[in-house]
Amino acid sequence: MKYEHIQLAYFLERKNRFVASCRLKESNEIVDVHVKNTGRGKEVLLPEAVVALNFLPSTKRKTAYDLIAVKKQNHWYNIDSSAPNEVVFSALLNQTIVLPGLNGNINLVKREVKYGQSRIDFYFETDKKEKGLIEVKGMTLENKRVGAFPDAPTARGLKHVRELIHAQEKGEHCYVVFIAQFANIDVATIHEKMQPELKDTADTAIKKGVQFLCYACHVNATQLEITKEVPFDLEASFCDPLE
Incomplete structure (x- = not known):
């Protein structure tokens, strides 16, 4: 970007x-x-x-x-909420991001696909007839090299995770991809104190097979670029810098 x-x-x-x-x-x-x-x-x-x-x-x-x-x-922090979807779309097409659990290579990506009562960011298919859904979330909150989502309660985000649980149960390959819009991060997690229900729902999703991934980015005043995958750990401790 x-x-x-x-x-x-x-x-x-x-x-x-x-x-x-x-x-x-x-x-x-x-x-x-x-x-x-x-x-x-x-x-x-x-x-x-x-x-x-x-x-x-x-x-x-x-x-x-x-x-x-x-x-x-x-350190620069990108806060453009439209940027994560753009970099993920490019990364899927050029295979900078390789989704775990797939046997084939992605050969079709559609944006803003209706599923249930939501619009999910991406629908994909692979050359092995696999199908799946990807919801992308930008992450701008960080403290002590721990990134957390969300920085404000999100009914929409909660709804999307629930939709992915349903799709996963029906045989789709489902992913939540966090784009940390900064570089100084070692691990990513859910901001439990901000939205306990989202952590509980994410826990259910992971147990059902939905995969949660996070990618760090190189950021400067003119650019946002995915650089590496970082671990997502639902139990990682996060201390809100404003508390």
Whole structure:
């Protein structure tokens, strides 16, 4: 995932879930920007934090900038909620991601496929007649090199995991793929204190055969790129940095 029109700025305040105020580094102009993530982001979106803005002016937009990344302790964290799906789609096609448990190679990928009462991110087939579903989740919350999802309660995420349990029971190969939108991570888990029901549902899903995977990324102001798989451990201890 590459961004072509990046300008650096300083974060000032978040006005609401979708809009923040920033000061452009080059001109000191204060501008409103679209925050491409509805999560809380309070541990990274701090006053005067360096942020990366993608300049995309249009008469159809209320703001000319998208806030896509923020620097935390000299490391970039991508917070663009659309980026994980894009990098996973590319990785599936070029086999950067190889899903465990499959005998064949993926030869068909469809996006946004309706299943049950949800739209699942990807449906795939392999050259061995295998079929499956993949739900992708961006992960932006990290503390002490442990990544956690979610950073805010997600009814949609809970619903998707339940749909995958049903599909797995019917013989599909089902996966939840977390994209850690940062590099400094050793293990990933579910943020139990944020949403205990999601951890319980994930536990049920894993026991049914749904596979939970996580991939770390190289991130800078202009790029997000998958670099390596990291372990997903439902029992890993996570301490919320805001507690």
